[in-house]
Amino acid sequence: MKDxxxxxxxLARRFQQIAVAVFLAEVADAGFDLTPVQYAALATIKANPGLDQVTLAGLIAYDRTTITGVIDRLVQKGLAERRASSRDRRARELEITDEGRRTLRKITPAVESAQRILLRGLSTREGEELMRLLRKAIAAGNDLSRAPLRSPDV
Amino acid sequence: MKDxxxxxxxLARRFQQIAVAVFLAEVADAGFDLTPVQYAALATIKANPGLDQVTLAGLIAYDRTTITGVIDRLVQKGLAERRASSRDRRARELEITDEGRRTLRKITPAVESAQRILLRGLSTREGEELMRLLRKAIAAGNDLSRAPLRSPDV
DNA sequence: CGATATTGCTCAGTATGCTGACGATCAGTA
DNA sequence: TACTGATCGTCAGCATACTGAGCAATATCG
Structure with missing residues (x-):
């Protein structure tokens, strides 16, 4: 019987479980209340001003039905804005607010600290190897989930 | 700016996302409707007949508030039974049913197939190395989540 | 023994993720 | 242009996960 x-x-479930716990703890210590998912969304909005929800979802591999709630909460916290697109009346353009920018800036050390803690049992070399193997396995399985990663069309 | x-x-989130999708797809192909979480719980109940919910949660690193719903669904599907403990009237003893045993047996190939698919982008050696590194990182961070893994007291 | 602490389980509330469906809109084509 | 299909966003419903609270029962200690 397999263990x-x-x-x-x-192992994937466990690792992710610990990653979320560490992230939330570090961010809370820094005095903020932001989830890993909200952080990634906000950082991606900042890097791609005016993008629509589907594009955002593709860039961070979220389901389009999940992104709705995530943005709801970012907007409610005053970190992002959702406005109608002028070119496509179905789409909503997303922007980060000044408050969102401030939050991102101040929260960065906690986020980086969380990544270090997550790998604290591994040597630097092992940590890099783990990330390499994860990237490789993820790339091979990208299309197997409903919310695959989509690179920008460039 | 970090990517x-x-x-x-x-990466942890992505890998887990793909793992769940692959598991559900393989199990559905085999004609069953069981989540990864429900599978792990059922297999652990089978391997440890009569265990209580807290012990089960510890063996698979689930939160005690999560396990309640998981067992609800296993019971509702007729795969497990929950009965009062005679020694401790707070506790519930868990048992697998014959139907649960049959399901586990028939579902095993799909579960093993899912694990292979999840690593299909890696060589055998790389797959083993990924699991080794994940185990090591998880062991170091075990106590950082609210639901750490707990070995049986033996 | 009795007060206190701890433990097993559950519940309410919140946040991901997913399936499947829908209305509104856009794009391509006959 | 009218039709068809695809796309964007949302919603309802379900299943993890977690926080924090609470009840009942057990364990511990003075």
Missing amino acids: NNDMPGH | NNDMPGH
Whole structure:
């Protein structure tokens, strides 16, 4: 009988579980209340001003039905704005607010600290190897989830 | 500016996302309707008959408030039973049913297939190295989440 | 024994993620 | 131009995960 520890799926769940806990703890210590998902969305909005929700979802591999709620909460916190697009009346253009920019700037050390803590059991070399292997496995399985990563069309 | 792909936390989320999608697809192909979480719980109940909910949660690193709903659904599907403990009237003893045993047996190939698909982008050696590194990182961060893994007291 | 602390379980509330469906809009084509 | 299909956003419903609270029962200690 296979042990849970031999199941990559189980290890994936555990690793993600710890990653979220560490992120929330570090961010809370810094005095902020932002989830990993909200952080990634906000950072991506800042890097791609005026993008629509579907594009945002593709850039960070979220489901389009999930992104609605995430943006709702960013807007409610005053960190982002959602406005109608002039070119496509179906789409909403997303912008980061000054408050969102301030939050991102102040929260960055906590986010980086969280990434370090997550790998604290590994050497630098091992940490890099883990990320390389994860990237490789993820690339091979990208299209297997409903919300694949989509590179910008450029 | 750090890319998402340099964030182990982001990679963790993506890998887990794909793992769940692959698991559900393989299991559905085999004609069953069981989530990864429900599968792990059921397999652990089978391996440890009569265990209580807190012990089960510890063995698979689930939160105690999460396990309640998971068991609800296993019971509702007729795969497990929850009965009062005679030694501790707070506790519930968990048992797998014959139907649960049958389901586990028939579903095993799909579960194993899912694990293979999840690593299909990696060589055998790389897959093993990924699991080793994940285990190591998880062990170091085990106590950082609200639901750490707890080995049986033996 | 009795007060206190701890433990097992549940519940309410919040936040991801997903399936499947829908209305509104846009794009391509006959 | 009218039709068809695709796309954008949203919604309802379900299943994890978590926080924090609470009840009932057990354990511990003075």
